[in-house]
Amino acid sequence: MSASAPTRVLVLGADAAGMSAAHQALRTARRTGRELAVTVLDKGTHTSYSACGIPYWMAGDVGSGDDLVARTADEHREAGIGLRLGVEVVAADLAARTVTTADGERVAYDELVVATGAPASVPDWALGPDGACWDGIGVVKTLDDGAAWRERFAAAGDGAHVVVVGAGYVGVEVAEAAMRHGFGVTVLTRGRGMSMLEDELAERVDLALCEAGAEVVLGVEVTGVDVVDGRVTGVQWEGGSREADLVVVAIGVRPATGFLAGSGVEMADNGALRPDPHGRVAEHLWAAGDCCEVRRRIDDTWVFRPLGTHAAKHGRALGDSLAGGTLSFDGMVDSSITRFALGEVYLEIARTGLSRRDAEAAGLDPVALLTEGTTASGYMPEAEPIAIWVMADRSSRRLLGVQVVGGHGAGKRVDAAAAVLWAGGTVDDLAWMDLAYAPPFATAWEVLQIAARRVAERL
Amino acid sequence: MSASAPTRVLVLGADAAGMSAAHQALRTARRTGRELAVTVLDKGTHTSYSACGIPYWMAGDVGSGDDLVARTADEHREAGIGLRLGVEVVAADLAARTVTTADGERVAYDELVVATGAPASVPDWALGPDGACWDGIGVVKTLDDGAAWRERFAAAGDGAHVVVVGAGYVGVEVAEAAMRHGFGVTVLTRGRGMSMLEDELAERVDLALCEAGAEVVLGVEVTGVDVVDGRVTGVQWEGGSREADLVVVAIGVRPATGFLAGSGVEMADNGALRPDPHGRVAEHLWAAGDCCEVRRRIDDTWVFRPLGTHAAKHGRALGDSLAGGTLSFDGMVDSSITRFALGEVYLEIARTGLSRRDAEAAGLDPVALLTEGTTASGYMPEAEPIAIWVMADRSSRRLLGVQVVGGHGAGKRVDAAAAVLWAGGTVDDLAWMDLAYAPPFATAWEVLQIAARRVAERL
Numbered sequence: 045m046s047a048s049a050p051t052r053v054l055v056l057g058a059d060a061a062g063m064s065a066a067h068q069a070l071r072t073a074r075r076t077g078r079e080l081a082v083t084v085l086d087k088g089t090h091t092s093y094s095a096c097g098i099p100y101w102m103a104g105d106v107g108s109g110d111d112l113v114a115r116t117a118d119e120h121r122e123a124g125i126g127l128r129l130g131v132e133v134v135a136a137d138l139a140a141r142t143v144t145t146a147d148g149e150r151v152a153y154d155e156l157v158v159a160t161g162a163p164a165s166v167p168d169w170a171l172g173p174d175g176a177c178w179d180g181i182g183v184v185k186t187l188d189d190g191a192a193w194r195e196r197f198a199a200a201g202d203g204a205h206v207v208v209v210g211a212g213y214v215g216v217e218v219a220e221a222a223m224r225h226g227f228g229v230t231v232l233t234r235g236r237g238m239s240m241l242e243d244e245l246a247e248r249v250d251l252a253l254c255e256a257g258a259e260v261v262l263g264v265e266v267t268g269v270d271v272v273d274g275r276v277t278g279v280q281w282e283g284g285s286r287e288a289d290l291v292v293v294a295i296g297v298r299p300a301t302g303f304l305a306g307s308g309v310e311m312a313d314n315g316a317l318r319p320d321p322h323g324r325v326a327e328h329l330w331a332a333g334d335c336c337e338v339r340r341r342i343d344d345t346w347v348f349r350p351l352g353t354h355a356a357k358h359g360r361a362l363g364d365s366l367a368g369g370t371l372s373f374d375g376m377v378d379s380s381i382t383r384f385a386l387g388e389v390y391l392e393i394a395r396t397g398l399s400r401r402d403a404e405a406a407g408l409d410p411v412a413l414l415t416e417g418t419t420a421s422g423y424m425p426e427a428e429p430i431a432i433w434v435m436a437d438r439s440s441r442r443l444l445g446v447q448v449v450g451g452h453g454a455g456k457r458v459d460a461a462a463a464v465l466w467a468g469g470t471v472d473d474l475a476w477m478d479l480a481y482a483p484p485f486a487t488a489w490e491v492l493q494i495a496a497r498r499v500a501e502r503l
Numbered sequence: 504m505s506a507s508a509p510t511r512v513l514v515l516g517a518d519a520a521g522m523s524a525a526h527q528a529l530r531t532a533r534r535t536g537r538e539l540a541v542t543v544l545d546k547g548t549h550t551s552y553s554a555c556g557i558p559y560w561m562a563g564d565v566g567s568g569d570d571l572v573a574r575t576a577d578e579h580r581e582a583g584i585g586l587r588l589g590v591e592v593v594a595a596d597l598a599a600r601t602v603t604t605a606d607g608e609r610v611a612y613d614e615l616v617v618a619t620g621a622p623a624s625v626p627d628w629a630l631g632p633d634g635a636c637w638d639g640i641g642v643v644k645t646l647d648d649g650a651a652w653r654e655r656f657a658a659a660g661d662g663a664h665v666v667v668v669g670a671g672y673v674g675v676e677v678a679e680a681a682m683r684h685g686f687g688v689t690v691l692t693r694g695r696g697m698s699m700l701e702d703e704l705a706e707r708v709d710l711a712l713c714e715a716g717a718e719v720v721l722g723v724e725v726t727g728v729d730v731v732d733g734r735v736t737g738v739q740w741e742g743g744s745r746e747a748d749l750v751v752v753a754i755g756v757r758p759a760t761g762f763l764a765g766s767g768v769e770m771a772d773n774g775a776l777r778p779d780p781h782g783r784v785a786e787h788l789w790a791a792g793d794c795c796e797v798r799r800r801i802d803d804t805w806v807f808r809p810l811g812t813h814a815a816k817h818g819r820a821l822g823d824s825l826a827g828g829t830l831s832f833d834g835m836v837d838s839s840i841t842r843f844a845l846g847e848v849y850l851e852i853a854r855t856g857l858s859r860r861d862a863e864a865a866g867l868d869p870v871a872l873l874t875e876g877t878t879a880s881g882y883m884p885e886a887e888p889i890a891i892w893v894m895a896d897r898s899s900r901r902l903l904g905v906q907v908v909g910g911h912g913a914g915k916r917v918d919a920a921a922a923v924l925w926a927g928g929t930v931d932d933l934a935w936m937d938l939a940y941a942p943p944f945a946t947a948w949e950v951l952q953i954a955a956r957r958v959a960e961r962l
Contacts, residue, residue, distance in 0.1 A: 060947060097882055097942045111882040213941070352947040353940035374935060381939035394939050423556055423570040456915060456945075459938045463922030466936040476833060477925040479918045480840035480853050481812035482672070483556045486915075488519060488573075488811040 050079035053366065054143065054153035056133050057300075058086035059093065060352050061333025061359035062159030063115065065323070066125050068363030068371075076368035082125050085143075085151070087132035090187045091117050096352055098190040099217035102197065103224045109187045133160075133303050141328060143303070155328050155366055158304070158317060159359060162297035162334035162350045164189075169268045170293055178269065180276040181291040184214055196290055197225050205230065207279045207286055209266055210294035211237030213382045216249065216393075218292050219258055223386050230259040230286050232279065234295075237262055240380060240395055241447055242433055244414050248449045249384065249393055256386040261286075297350055299335040312337050316348050321372035323362025330366060332358035332373075339375035342398055342444065342465055343406040349378065377465040378445075381455045390428075392455030396462040397445030400435060409438040412445075413499050417491030419453040421483035430454040432495040434461075436471035438503050443471045446492070453485065457492050471500045509538035512825065513602065513612035515592050516759075517545035518552065519811050520792025520818035521618030522574065524782070525584050527822030527830075535827035541584050544602075544610070546591035549646045550576050555811055557649040558676035561656065562683045568646045592619075593762050600787060602762070614787050614825055617763070617776060618818060621756035621793035621809045623648075628727045629752055637728060639735040640750040643673055655749055656684050664689065666738045666745055668725055669753035670696030672841045675708065675852075677751050678717055682845050689718040689745050691738065693754075696721055699839060699854055700906055701892055703873050707908045708843065708852055715845040720745075756809055758794040771796050775807050780831035782821025789825060791817035791832075798834035801857055801903065801924055802865040808837065836924040837904075840914045849887075851914030855921040856904030859894060868897040871904075872958050876950030878912040880942035889913040891954040893920075895930035897962050902930045905951070912944065916951050930959045 053069060055062045066082045073080045092115040100106045120127050132146040142150045164183035172178045182192055200206075206222040208215050211233035222229045231237070231253060237260065238246035250260050261284070269291065270278035278287045301315040309326060311317060317331040321339075325331045334350035338358070357373050364371035381394035403410035412435035420426040428451025435445040446461035448454050464474045475496035481488060489497075512528060514521045525541045532539045551574040559565045579586050592610075594603040601609045623642035631637045641651055659665075665681040667674050670692035681688045690696070690712060696719065697705035709719050720743070728750065729737035737746045760774040768785060769777060776790040780798075784790045793809035797817070816832050823830035840853035862869035871894035879885040887910025894904040905920035907913050923933045934955035940947060948956075 094880060094882070094942065094947065096940075096947075097880060100883060100942055105884050106882045351940065353937075353949070356947050357935060376937035379937045379939040381941045381944055383941070383943055392944075396937070396939065421553060421556060423553070423565045424559060425564050453912070453915065456912065456939060457918070459916070459919040460922045462937055462939065463919045463928075463932075464926070466932060467923070467926040467928055469922075469926055473922075473925060476816060478812075478835035478838045478855070478921050480838040480855065480915060480921065481555075481810065482840045482842070483553065483559055484842055485840055485851075486812075488553065488555075488815050490812070 048079070050081040052152065052154045053080050053082045053157065054151060054155070055082065055084040055157040055159060056143070057159035057161055057333065058084050058091040058120070058127060058129065059159070059161055059333070060355035062157065063092045063120060064356050064359030065157050065159060065332060065363035065366070067123060068360045069367045070124055072364045072367035072369040078367050080367060084120070084125055084127045085131040085133060085145070086129050088186060089129050091115060091120055091127065091129070093187050094352065095185055098184050099214065099221050101190050102184070102193045102218065103221035109190055112187065135303050136307060138307050138326070138329060155330060157362065157366070158301065158325070158329070158331040158335055159333045160300035160335045162299045164293065165296050165298050166293060167266070167295065169266060170291070172274060178271050178276045179274050180289060181269070181293065183293045184218055185297065200227065200289055202226065204228070204289040205287060206290045206292060207232060207288040208292045208294060209279070210296070211260070212239065212294065212296070213380065215294040216253070216384050217382060218294055219253060220384055220386055223256060223258060230261060230288070232261045232264055232266060232281065234265050235263065238393070241393070242400060245431060245433055245447050245449045248431065249391065252384055252389050252391045256384070256389040297334065301335050312346065312348065314348060318346055319358070319362070321361060321374050322365035323358060324365070330362050332362045340378050341375040342377055343402060345406070347378065349376065351380065377462050379458060379462045381458065383455065390451060391449060392451065393449050394455035394458040395445070395447040396458040397443065397465050398435065399445060403435060403437070403444050408444065410435045410444055411438050411499055411502055413495065413502065415491065415495035415498055417494060418487060419451050419491070420485055421487050424483050426452070426484045428452055428454070430491055432492055434471065434495045434499045436499050436503060441470040441472060441500070441503055443469055443474055460492060471496050471503070475500050507538070509540040511611065511613045512539050512541045512616065513610060513614070514541065514543040514616040514618060515602070516618035516620055516792065517543050517550040517579070517586060517588065518618070518620055518792070518814070520814035521616065522551045522579060523815050523818030524616050524618060524791060524822035524825070526582060527819045528826045529583055531823045531826035531828040537826050539826060543579070543584055543586045544590040544592060544604070545588050547645060548588050550574060550579055550586065552646050553811065554644055557643055557646070558673065558680050560649050561643070561652045561677065562680035568649055571646065595762055595766060597766050597785070597788060614789060616821065616825070617760065617784070617788070617790040617794055618792045619759035619794045621758045623752065624755050624757050625752060626725070626754065628725060629750070631733060637730050637735045638733050639748060640728070640752065642752045643677055644756065659686065659748055661685065663687070663748040664746060665749045665751060666691060666747040667751045667753060668738070669755070671698065671753065671755070672839065673753040675712070675843050676841060677753055678712060679843055679845055682715060682717060689720060689747070691720045691723055691725060691740065693724050694722065697852070700852070701859060704890060704892055704906050704908045707890065708850065711843050711848050711850045715843070715848040756793065760794050771805065771807065773807060777805055778817070778821070780820060780833050781824035782817060783824070789821050791821045799837055800834040801836055802861060804865070806837065808835065810839065836921050838917060838921045840917065842914065849910060850908060851910065852908050853914035853917040854904070854906040855917040856902065856924050857894065858904060862894060862896070862903050867903065869894045869903055870897050870958055870961055872954065872961065874950065874954035874957055876953060877946060878910050878950070879944055880946050883942050885911070885943045887911055887913070889950055891951055893930065893954045893958045895958050895962060900929040900931060900959070900962055902928055902933055919951060930955050930962070934959050
């Protein structure tokens with residue numbers, strides 16, 4: 045290769061992390077004067093789509109799958125990216141700097157960016173003899189999954205019953221989507237559901253689901269399904285069963301890093317990569333997005349949090365760094381949010397920071413309290429109940445975590461706490477800082493600050 | 504006085520600052536073992552009411568003035584506070600440690616807490632020969648003001664026209680209130696209105712008012728009113744006039760510290776006191792709330808920001824400190840919020856930090872940009888337009904200010920920025936920190952963070 049030949053950047057994966065990296069690399073290269081030839085391979089047929097939006101498409105809030113596509117393949121190509129869809133990479137030779145596709149093609153690179161994401165986990169009981177899910181069973185991850193669910197919902201009769209296996213964010217969102225179509229819904233979960241929340245908040249989510257008309261079955265592990273003519277008709281667990289016309293599997297995702305097996309690259313138990321803040325994994329090897337763990341700043345721990353917002357940020361930092369820039373993704377503080385909305389039932393659900401278990405595992409001495417209040421001044425029609433859980437470390441007074449369940453305006457309150465966590469601030473900072481107050485939006489002592497103050501008084 | 508006699512704490516003013524101080528002093532004294540006798544004098548007839556709620560009472564969102572009272576006089580007395588209403592203090596002898604009431608009574612104290620608030624400013628043109636406002640003219644500050652407006656609104660005919668003088672938060676809120684009753688509304692303002700916002704955001708508020716059917720007249724100074732039989736019938740300014748059935752004066756407030764004139768206590772030009780973070784002004788003299796300026800942390804400057812949330816916090820720190828505690832009110836970052844809601848028009852309006860003019864006055868080198876986006880992922884029905892203005896200092900990269908105008912969920916986004924300002928963080932912190940993301944609440948790159956990133960790229 046001559047000195048003037050462009051650096052061949054090969055990106056695997058055409059969603060948030062990969063495409064953010066690709067575009068940012070080209071942007072930064074224009075500034076730094078580097079010559080890059082960026083190629084992106086993806087085994088799917090879509091680029092830059094919002095997986096988080098699929099439950100809302102299923103619900104009918106979003107008109108079509110195309111609406112979930114932030115940038116089409118053509119738009120990426122017009123920006124100078126060599127994009128190839130339907131190309132799956134099955135092996136990599138890091139020493140030779142080549143990857144091998146499912147068709148046996150070898151593709152050479154100078155820099156490899158792994159942004160392969162994390163497909164949905166599918167348990168054995170969901171699969172028929174051909175290795176595909178039985179009819180009526182599916183996951184919620186790709187646009188094709190979403191399209192399949194739209195078809196299944198449209199074909200299902202009025203009295204159809206949907207069993208949702210898994211009660212994380214996706215499980216709750218999909219339960220809402222199914223109920224909006226008027227289907228009966230049963231949510232089954234191994235533990236107590238909403239494992240990202242403390243018990244006292246998680247149970248409020250369970251209750252809201254029940255209030256909206258769902259069945260919620262906690263603490264059960266699905267052992268099998270009933271199938272008639274290749275089509276699911278029920279779900280079984282130890283000591284119980286439920287008739288079902290449709291079964292949504294929402295039990296999590298797993299990093300798509302199998303093609304790196306045996307490469308010697310360090311991975312977490314689930315196969316997740318652990319790139320540095322610039323996206324570097326090893327020499328000439330970069331990674332970002334759902335195929336990676338991310339660094340949680342509060343306890344300086346690797347955790348697996350496949351989220352579009354981390355993917356977009358880490359991808360951008362990676363692309364910049366690869367092209368000679370200095371942007372870095374300096375970890376996260378474990379913020380997340382969702383909502384459950386059906387008829388009169390409306391609940392925002394959010395968290396940031398550590399759980400009590402995380403804090404204890406980190407050797408901290410957590411003090412936590414739940415505080416009840418209202419989202420607006422009590423005399424305003426906007427006022428809705430809100431429950432806020434705040435946790436701090438006894439000796440250092442450091443804020444450790446905040447969780448919220450409540451009405452309109454409740455959820456994004458965690459953002460102010462996330463900013464305190466980002467800065468390593470104390471529960472006193474949260475209690476006394478200057479949040480915007482007016483009666484339609486808050487109480488004069490904002491409920492988040494009352495909650496923080498109550499914890500501060502107990503340290 | 505024997506060593507065991509309780510310390511006589513005299514609090515002037517029975518609203519947020521004064522009553523927070525009184526209650527916290529008693530709470531802390533129980534812990535520190537101090538003996539306090541707390542007396543509160545207030546010239547009005549109500550305690551602990553939300554002045555911020557009055558426009559919503561005027562609008563009809565709040566059923567009665569009682570709903571705005573957080574704690575009644577009886578509730579305060581039951582907590583052990585010696586409360587006397589209808590008692591106005593007109594002079595103080597700080598050396599002798601006495602105050603004199605309008606009735607000529609002298610009240611002795613050991614510690615004096617000034618929490619007298621800030622009554623609404625009333626221009627000469629509003630006043631009749633008896634020193635009271637002409638019929639049909641009033642301010643918006645006390646519960647009595649609110650009750651008077653309820654009566655005036657109820658008595659006004661269908662085609663009544665209301666002129667609101669002043670286009671700050673109260674002006675906009677009162678305009679909304681009047682329009683909700685179906686009245687025609689004209690907003691008159693000296694400058695360009697919404698002076699707490701940069702031009703490019705303020706004009707969006709003006710446009711929203713117009714879109715909702717209000718007349719907005721900028722850049723005029725009211726010179727007089729037309730009066731028939733003691734009742735206002737119009738408003739005049741240089742070169743113009745407007746017929747009016749009712750005139751709301753919302754041009755600001757002024758600290759009620761006249762009784763300290765000549766006492767030698769340091770005051771701002773408008774008479775505001777400048778207590779330290781513990782509420783101390785001088786020996787045996789304390790103050791908090793709307794009669795004070797507050798310290799803005801970002802540029803370490805005294806500013807007059809009469810807001811219930813500052814009053815409650817500073818009062819609490821004062822009460823604690825007076826009784827031997829260590830709580831402190833470590834200033835603010837100039838956060839505020841309101842909304843304008845009428846029919847289809849809905850706008851949240853919020854700010855935190857410095858204005859461009861503040862930054863330049865502080866010798867900083869501000870770089871600011873306005874960014875347009877949506878409050879939720881673009882494909883969601885919740886998505887509404889939002890405009891975010893972000894300003895940072897060129898050399899230090901420190902975040903200096905954020906302002907927002909937009910739909911549902913727009914306003915409280917400033918809280919995350921306020922937390923960064925509180926911590927003295929950079930615009931990069933704001934751009935890269937971990938805010939909670941899900942499609943109904945945000946875009947994958949949250950619009951606030953896109954706005955910060957755009958500024959960061961220009962430093």
